[in-house]
Amino acid sequence: MTEKSMSDKTKTASRAGRIGGVCLLLLAVAYGIGGSRIEYAFASDPLGPRVIPVMLAIILAVLCLFHLRKPGLTEPFPTGSLLLKTLAVPAFIIVAVLLLEPLGFAVSIFVLTAGIGWIFGAPLRKALIGAAGHALLWWFVFSYLLDVYLPKGALFG
Numbered sequence: 001m002t003e004k005s006m007s008d009k010t011k012t013a014s015r016a017g018r019i020g021g022v023c024l025l026l027l028a029v030a031y032g033i034g035g036s037r038i039e040y041a042f043a044s045d046p047l048g049p050r051v052i053p054v055m056l057a058i059i060l061a062v063l064c065l066f067h068l069r070k071p072g073l074t075e076p077f078p079t080g081s082l083l084l085k086t087l088a089v090p091a092f093i094i095v096a097v098l099l100l101e102p103l104g105f106a107v108s109i110f111v112l113t114a115g116i117g118w119i120f121g122a123p124l125r126k127a128l129i130g131a132a133g134h135a136l137l138w139w140f141v142f143s144y145l146l147d148v149y150l151p152k153g154a155l156f157g
Helices: 003-036 051-069 080-103 105-119 124-145
Strands: none
Touching (some): 003 051, 080 105, 105 124
């Protein structure tokens, strides 16, 4: 491979990384604004339901800013099966969000975790077992330790 073609690939990867960083930064800003506008009828929790979306937006924005300041991105843009796997992750997240109300938090997190584990090479049985543990762990953390309301879904409530 010539030095010129290697330089072109590096520039393309760097440009793609910068575009992705800017897009995610805009998403973080929109998510933070949306999260800050959440209204609730009662104030039993001193922090309210806004805290988690706003905290996630801040974390994403900080990570995007670090990514944008990174001197050079030399990894090539994913192609082939890695590109399909990379695109499948947001698809699983969207499916999990759509399942959140009808099936509840635990089932939606189970589907998300099992799907992502499976597409990245975990045997189906291990992906399902790991997803069950993951869903139950986060249900316990949010429901009992943090006392955050989570939708139970039609199956459980």
